[in-house]
Structure formats: C-alpha cells, structure tokens
Amino acid sequence: MAEATAPKPSSSVKLVLLGEAAVGKSSLVLRFVNNDFQENKEPTIGAAFLTQKCNLPTRTIKFEIWDTAGQERFASLAPMYYRNAQSALVVYDLTKPTSLIKAKHWVAELQRQASPGIVIALVGNKLDLTNETSSSNPLGEDGDGEAAEGEDADGDARKISTAEAKSYAEEEGLLFFETSAKLGTNVTEVFTAIANAIPETSLKGARGPGASQASAGRTEDQSRVNLTGPRDNASKEGCGC
Amino acid sequence: MFNLSSLVQKAQSLIDPTQALNLSASDRNPAKSTLFRHQFRLPDSQTPLQEITAELTISPPIQYSPNATQGEKDRDRDRGYHYAGKLHLSESYLCFSTQPTSFLQTASTSTSSGFTGQTHGAGPGGNGFTLPLCAIRRVERLHSQSYQFALAITTWNGISNNSANETSKTPAYQQKITIQLAGSRQACERFCDGLKRGLKSGVGDVGKLKRVVAECYSEYLLQGDGKKSGEPPDAGLGMLFRYPGDARKLRDRSKMRLWGEYLRENGRNVTLIRQPTFHKLIRVGLPNRLRGEIWEQTSGSLFLRLEHPTQYAETLAKYEGRDSLAIDEIEKDLNRSLPEYPGFQSEEGIGRLRRVLTAYSWTNEEVGYCQAMNIVVAALLIYMSESQAFFLLSTLCDRLLPGYYSTTMYGTLLDQRVFESLVEKTMPILWEHLVKSDVQLSVVSLPWFLSLYINSMPLVFAFRVLDVFFLEGPKVLFQVGLAILRINGEELLDATDDGAFISVLKGYFSKLDESAHPTSTNAKLRAVTRFQELMVVAFKEFSGITQSSISEQRMKHKDTVLNSIESFAKRTSIRNLGPDSKRLSTDDLGALYDRFYAILYERQMRSQMIQEETERRMKASKARAAEVVNGLGETQSVEKGRVGLGPSPTLMDYDGFREFLAGIARWAITDSPTPPEKDPASDRDKHSYFGNSVRRREVSLSPWGAGNPEPADHEFMQRLFRRWDVDMQNALTLQNVVTGIAHIKGKGDIMGSITYFFELYDDDGDGKVDREGILRISEALLFLSRRGLEGSLTPSTSMTGLSEYEAGNGGQTDGPQGTTNERFLSSVSAFIRRCFEYADPDHPQNQEAPGDSGHTDTPDPSALDVGEDSDEEEDLLDLGPEASPKRGKKSTGLPSNPPASGKQENGNQRSVSKAQAEAANAALDPSKPLHITLPTFRMVVLADELLEQFFESSFPASFRISDKLTPPGPASSSSSLTTFSNIGFNRASAASSQAASIVGSSAAGVVPPGKGLRGVLDNIVTDGMRVAAEVRRRMDEAQKELEKNAVHRPGDDEEDEEEGYDGTHTSSTYGGDAERRSVRSEDRDLLEGADAEAMSIRGQEGVSEVKTSTLSPTTPTSAEPGRARSISTATQKVVEFEQ
C-alpha cells in the first residue's frame, strides 16, 4: 500500500515463546531485544514481556514478546500468554533430546488451542555448543541439511540432528532455525522470518482478523487465571504503534 | 454419588504434582486444631488441649534472687506489662495471645466452646508468646491475695549461654513471667494438671532445645556483656559475602542495638515474648544478622526445627547420591538464582542452595522443585543457615503458600484470581480499565506472589516485605500488591496495553528508594521514600485485607480455578497420548480419561476412607477430644486426590483395571457380588465436607464403593491386563489403557481382532496355543458373551431363521430356543470341536498334559474314538471317578453364564452334546498334546458366522466408552444375575470344589476359580433338581419372548441351516435319539437352578445344528467347501494318531 516516502506502515504482532526450561528462550529474546547475553539468566517466573521492532522493506513490525516459563508445571499458565498470539517461537535445546519432545507438545497445543493461522517457528538453540558453528557460519534455513551430516566429531554436544528437526518442522509446516543466543547466530533471522510470514491480512488494521479469530478460541481459556470478562479487542488497535 | 463430571475433573496428574491445599474441608469449616496451629505457628503435631482466659504480666528481667520475699515477688509482678488474653495448652506448647483466638465459631465442637474470633489463622499478630514446654524451667503457683490463681513461669531463656558453667544453671538473664488464670477453680486446676503433665514429658527435650537454640544468632548477640566467645552461629551467606544493601543506609547498627535491648528484656528465640515493640521493630526492617532468626521465629519454622533438629542433615545423608527429576530441574537453575548476589556465584553459595532445595524435594516429593523456589531459597540463605532455610522452606510450601509450588500451581493460580477480585473490589476504576484494555493483571502479579517480590523489587525492599510477611502471613502479599497498583493508579490508567502496563511498574520498582514526595517543601515529607509510602499504603489503606477475607475469596474461586486446571490437564494429556489414540474419537478419549482418573480417584478415596474407618474403630476408646481432632484432620486429607490440587495417582493396578472394565463392559461385572457388609447408605458426596465423625460411620467399607458394580475377576481380564501393561510395571497408565482400547476398538477389522485374541492366549509368543489355551479361549468367549452380545449381531435375523427352522423340524425340536446367546454357545462348542479337529499334534513326547487329574485313569475307549458319529455323550465326556452318580443324565457342556435375560430355552440338544462331547473329549485327553496356530484359529473363527460377528463387531463393541449405552446401572445389571448366582452359583462352586480341575485357573464369574469344566457340570446336575421350578418358569417366559420375536422377524436362514446340517452330518445321527431327549428334559430341570452353567448346557445342546449352518456356502468365507472337507480329514488324522 503506502510506499515510497510515506512512513512505512507499522503493526504490532504478538509473539509467544514456549519451550522446556533453560533452553534459552529468555536469552533469545534478550539477544533480539538488547543484543546482549547473560550467562546466568534467572529462570523466568510466569512470563516476561518485552517489545522490539523489526524493520521489513515494506513495513515495520513491532513484536510484543511474551517470554514464558519453561518448567513443566508452568504449562497450565501458558494459555493466558499465547492467547491471541499471531506467532510463536517454540524453542528446544539441540543438546537435549527431551526438549524437542516438549517442543512437539507445544506445537501440538498451539495448533489446537491457539489462534488459527498462528505462525510457528521451531528453533533449536545453543548451536554454539556444536562443532559446526565454530566456523561461525550462520546456517541459513536452507543450508542446514548438509551441516547435520558431518557432525559426529568429538566434543560435539549436539543430540538432535538438523535433519530430524527440520523434517519434523516441514511436516508440521513450521519455520525452522538453529540459533545461538550466546553468539547471536540466526537470532534476528528468526524474528525477521516470522515477521515476513505473518499474513498481510492479519496485519492490516492492526489485529482485525487475528483478534476476532482469537476471541473465538478464547472462551475456552477464559476460566484460566487471567482476567475474565468480555474484552474489547478493538480497543487494542490504537496502541499498535 | 459423585457426579461424574466433577469426579472426572478430580482425577489426573499429567501436569505434575502439588501438595495438599486442604482448602475445601478446612477452609469451609476449619478444624480448630488447624486454626490453632496457624495462629501460633505450631507444627502439625500440636492440638489445642486446653485454654483459659488469663492475664499475662511480664516483668523486666531480674537478677536471679532465690531468696526474694513474697512481697518482692508481688512487686515484680505489678511492675511489668499486663496483657489480657487467652492461654492455650497443646501437647508441647504453652501459648498466649491477646488477639482473640482465631478459631471460628463454626470450628467449635461439642467438646469445647468459646472458640471465636475473626483472625482466621492469621498468625501470631497479637501480643503474647509461643513457648515450648521444654523451655520452661519452673512453674510456681503463687499465693497472693490479689489473684486467685497465678503461675510464675521461669524459662530457660539464655540456656546456651551457660554451657561453660553447667553447674550454676543460672541464666544471665532470668526470664520470669506471671500469668493469672481467670476461671473457676476447677478450670484452673484442670489447666494446671495438664500443664504439669506436659512439663513432665517436655523435660526430655531440653537437650534438643539447647542444640536448636545454639544456632540462633541472638544467643551469640546476648552473650554476656563485653567480649563474645566462640564463633557466631551461621547467620547466612551474608556473613561471608556481605548482606545486600548499604548497612549504613539501612541503619543496621542501630536496629541491632534496639533488637538487643528488646531481646534482653523479652526473651529470645523460643522464649521470645511479643510486645507491641516487637511488631514495630519488624515493620522498620530487621537487622541483617537477626533477620533469619526472626523469620524463623515468626513463621514458626523454628518450632519445626525444634521438633526434628537433625532432619535436614539426615535427609541429605539418606538420599545422598540419589537422582530424581527434581534434582535435574534444580541443577538447571542453580546458576540462575540471584546471580547478582556474589554468594551465588561461588561454590559455597551454590552448594548450600543445592543442598537445601534437594533436601526439601526429598521430604516433599509431590512438590519436588518448582522454579521460583530457587529464588526464594537463595534469598533465605543470605540470612540463615541451611538447616534454618530448609525448615522455613517447608513452612512456606506447606502453610504460608499452600499449593503455590505444586505441580499444578493451584495455589498460585487461585491467589491470582483472588488478587484480581480484590483489585476489582478496591479499585473498580482501575479494574475497569484493565478489562477494557485487555491487560492481564496476573502477568505482572503472578511473579510477585510466586517469588515473594524477590525478583520484582530490589532485594533490600523485597526483604522488608518478607519481614512482615513471615510475621503476618500471606495477606501481606495481597496488601503490598494492592498498594503497588493504588500508588501507580494514575499512570496505569494511561497504559493501554500489557507493555505499557508492565513498564510503568518496572519503572516504579526501580525507584523505590527515591523520595515519594520529591517536590514537597516539607523536609520530613521529602524524606519519605517510595518504599515507605508503599508500606504505609499497604498496611494502612489496605488494613481491611485480612486473612479471613482472603480465605473467603479463595473459597469462592476455588472450584473455577480447579476446574480450569483440570480441563487443561485433560486436554494436554489427551493430546499427548500418542499415535494409537488417533484411532479413537476425541469423545472416546475424553471419556476414557475421565473414567480412568475417576476410578483412580475413587479408589484412593475409598481406600482412605476404609482405612480411616478402621482406624476410627480401633481407637474408639480414645479420649474424645483427641478423636474429634483427629477426625477433622482426616477429613481434610480426603480432598487430597483431586487432580487440580496436585499429584494424584497415575497408575491403575489390576483391581482398578477390573473396576474400569466393569464400568465399560457388561461382561466385566461379576455374577456373584459379595454381599454388602453393611447397608450401603453412605452418602458419599458429603463425606468431604462434613466434619463430624458420626456421619462417617455410614461410609461403606466395600472395596468397590457403594452402588458400583462389583467387577468380575476372570482369567481373560488378567490376560488383557498383562497385554496392556506393556511397561511391565504391573499397573496401567492412561496411555496403556488408551493404547489397549485403541487396539481392540480402533481397528475395525476382523483379522486384527482375531489376531489380538489369539495373541492374548499365546503365552510364550510362539504362535501356538495349546489345549489348555483353546479351552481358555472358549471359556473367555463364553465369559464375554454371558450377558449377551453387542453390536451388529442382528440377533433378530438369526433368531428368526432359527425359529423357522425349528418350525420346519418340529419333530426334532420341542422347545423355543435360538436366542443369539444360545447360538453363541453352540458356536463356542463348535469352536472347540473344530479347534481340536484342526489342531496340530504336538511332539509325541509331550504326552502328559499337566493338570488333567481327572484323567489319570485309563481313557475310556469311547472317548478316544472321536470318529464322527460314533459316540454317546456320556461316554465322551469322561467325568472321571469323582463324577456324581447322576452323571449319566448329564449333558455335556461348557460352563457359561446364561445370557443376561436368563430366559432361554433351547432345543437341538443332541447335536450339541455330540459336538460338545467330541470337543470335551479331545480337550480332556491328556495323551494328545496339540496346539493350534493363528491361521487355524482364524479359520475356525471364520467358519462360524456368530464367532465371526463376535470378532468383527460385538467384541470391540462390548467396550462401551462414550456411547450412552454404558452398563445399566450396577444394580440393575446385576440384579438379573443375582438370582442365578445366589441360587446356583454358590452352590455350584461349593460342590465342585472336589471336582477335578481340568482347566486350571478359570476364574470367577463363569467358573469359580480352580473348578474345572466337569466340576461345574457335576454341580449343575446335583443342584438342578432343586431349582427345577424356577427354570420352568423361566422357560415359559423365554418361550413367550421367542414367539414374540418370531412374529416380528421373518427369517431367511433356512437354507443355511439345511446346508450346514448336511455338511457335517452330525446332528442327524442324534436327531431322534430318545435318550438324548430325555437327557435334555433332564437338563431343563437342571437348568433352573444352576443358572449360568445350566443355561450354557442348554445352549450347547442346540449348538451343532446352528453351527453347521455356518459352514454352508452362503457363509462369506470363500474357502468354505474346502474347509468342510478338511475338517473331516483332520479329524481322521487325529483319530489315527490316537489309535
């Protein structure tokens, strides 16, 4: 629509991070938002909220990021965070096989319970713990297949091959990345890819369709701890920018 | 009865565990003992034994003066502070509080009245003390004129200080308090007697006391005057890594001085007396080195430690080197706990944190470890020793933050809900705004509560909140939260989304140390920090938020929160059930989930109630007061299994499995329910709420619960259980059950179903089922069909066909017959026969089959002669030496139960008995080890229309999951059976006990365990006559029924019947056999009484004719003709072999 000199249109996108404890969700967000990394990041209690803009050629996306707690018992809180989310980052630790299983559970839950059409990215974090990154050669979404093959070198902490995760992602229609929050590998790429994947329609008028769709699914989650009562989604539009 | 939907929600635990929240029973009508313990922060071992109105007089500490005159003593007493209140005595504590006791009126019982008040377990807010009896050194009865009854209590205050000087036993600061009892003389005497007893038993604990007290910093602080000796006790990591904050700014030194004074005058740790100054000193913030000790004192964890001083060390030692999920989770977070505090970047700090969290996870495995606990414990460890932190953590999890860290985090969610409702009530405009802007309050407030503001506010301020929290209880969290919102109200009203909302609060927390009124001209006002302002708003403006208003709100929201947790758990759990679950519908999965957990939950409740009931009976003689208290305590625990509250059982044992099956399949309900021990008048829906033990008596002691169908216990069920128990843990998970059901129900193809059945009986997995197995299979078939068959069996058509056939062969049949069930019986009998016809002989060496004790004698030659038409049934069925004299009249038959209707009649017995005879003969002959393979089994099944239908539809359909057809109520379904069981079955089993056991362990339901086929037959014969009348009546009924049916359903089976008839040449031989007929009528008589067994015989009588029909060309199986031929050849072979 508006192009050239006119200020790029800007819209808000709600994004939720899910995944097992200590896979690096908060670290990814911290890298994306502050381009920073903390070795001893406190576990997230409940959830944390941050925002960050993402500039695309044609528009600006303002991510409203909900970073959730990873421990299993916090799972029942998750619905109040992914409610109305247009996108989700499901993170696993590629040195921990259980974390991928958990990630799959989250994907399944999102597909069934979250807003229809939610854009989901599967992210294998801690790429720096594998050998192949020592070349500091950020893996594009496409180059992963080969990288996975030659990885049995000693000292490689990788437990989940790129191929395995990637084929799962393809099966489920997810975006897929391997990242390192520590080194910053692929982090902005993930968010940019999500921004690009959000359908234009759900952006126009901020959250028009997205919100109305979501409200249908919400009734179910309303009994969760969150604030209850009918909410006026439209009132949210104003704060997008 | 429980209603299922709520029950359902109670079950489950996929999410993980919690600890007991005890909300329902105890909060609605809290036990007096609970309130008592909460108010005085006492361990659970304590119960309120006595109470009396009293006045407390605290004299300033006096120098020890044993020779003081009475007059001097009186003077001392008058000089001190006076407080009116109530004095309480428990097993090991003497407590006093000026605050009206926290016992609700409703908590009172007949034993004692006068428990009133509104504080609702708010904690030791009032002035007074909580004195362990072992800390009392001496009690003197004062004889003064002014008081009727006064006690002077001398404590062991400062006991550790004279360890060097044991002999003198004279504390440097003797603490003496005087209490005047106000009450009747008897009441006072009684109280004193109780006190005396308590003191005596407390004497032994003085050693413990010394040890515990020695770890308190106050002991060091108050050590003599001048120089201190020895190492100071561990007052946390702060001693090594400095305490957070600027000590000067915190005015730590002057606080310490004030505390020193207070403690000197009012006792320390266990002997501490709360006076108004105490509360004030806490409000202004505790000094670093005393903080841990005062936390311990005010929260009551000190008393826990006193109770088990070595528990921490012992727990660590006991579990040393062991691993657990909790430990994995703890390890993940060790480096992530207050990383900004230097102590937690050191091995020392991390080690302490690891040990405390690990030890706690072992003592409370249900909670294990929850993120946020690491932060809280890290904070505690800055100010206290490991052991102190351990007990304080227990107190937090068990009492102050109930359910917060549980696996469902129920308490956290509930308190968020409560917080929201308080916001709505106290700040309606802000609330309105939040709702409008779709801002989720709990997003910000949840971490406040879960980690006690520790990672929301700068540490120094969070600790000040904690100071008050430990003294005044959970309401403080709410008050502070509300105050935060109130103070930031204006700005929050401008925030229109979560982001803005959160950043307002973030900003606020970062400026807590700044002036609240920076622009004020009033210097004093300018000096007030934002944090001070927060405290004032919290405790002044929101002073109306009390423990009782919070309890009330919790009650109100509890169910909603639990329900949503449970439905979430259910959803998640069903979603994660794996690929097998896809074969079942979502409805079915939901229903399975509900049923599975409902059964686990009910079973748990029942066993608990039974246990309690037993205990109750056992201690019926105990003192009444104690019993009432215990009764209440137990009541609370009843609610425990609820899913939303935390970990509930996830494994179903075999008995649970039986119960589960009985709920979804009619065949799994027993025919011979144990008579109820007492009348089932229990009102189970009330049990969790009532608090009085009288009603409890109504609790049924039946292990299956009143009104539930009692499950059968058949070998088939055991096999099914073992088959489903793929993890070999002798118990089933929901996953196992779903997979199990999915394989039976979800396949929808007959081959799969046949294979499944075959595999159930192929014990060693070698693809062969031996003689024993064949008999067991047939037993199982009869067991499964004894209440009729389900699904698309189209009983109408087959029945009509049969009737028509009968009509056409009037000469041969003289009774109404041919219900599906009967026909099924004949199918089974044909099945056996064919199995043996087709069976492959085993190795000749395996001659003696074990267990055939009835056949030790030389086989009857005729029995060996399995040739087609040659035998008389009596001969065929070798009943062995034990056979009853009537055996000649007996027809052969497999044991089975009658169809549910119980009104069948039958005809065509001749052919049946022949087939039966053959089958039995072959089956019983030990000299012919043989087996069938899956292909044979399949062929045999497919050779029979009914069997085919059974495997195709009725067996899978007999598991009714979510369809509404589920068993008629327990009562109704069994009532039709009871007659049978009562009349015939029990007798049968008694009589058959001597009978040889042919089929070793056929279980109850069809055949009593250990009784063989023949035993049953014997019984039928023996008992038959007695119940002849009954049978006749039923036969009449059956006939009517049949005629009715016949009218409605024109048949088309005639051709089949004819064909089959020709095909096997069996029945014709016996068609006109007079003897057979007489046998048959004999049987009919037998039938009556012997119910199930008798019925089966009848059914079998008709079998072969029906069966033969299945071999006709019209049968769908293409291999039909060939098979018919091969049958005979096979038979031939067997015969040859035998000869």
Ligand SMILES: Nc1nc2c(ncn2[C@@H]2O[C@H](COP(=O)(O)OP(=O)(O)OP(=O)(O)O)[C@@H](O)[C@H]2O)c(=O)[nH]1
């Ligand atoms: N080597 C390496 N470590 C990482 C990386 N990302 C995170 N970590 C470390 O993993 C640990 C957990 O990181 P967090 O970001 O707190 O994990 P989280 O998923 O937010 O954890 P929860 O909040 O408990 O759910 C921290 O110690 C991080 O330093 C990474 O890319 N490489």
Ligand SMILES: [Mg+2]
């Ligand atoms: Mg995190």
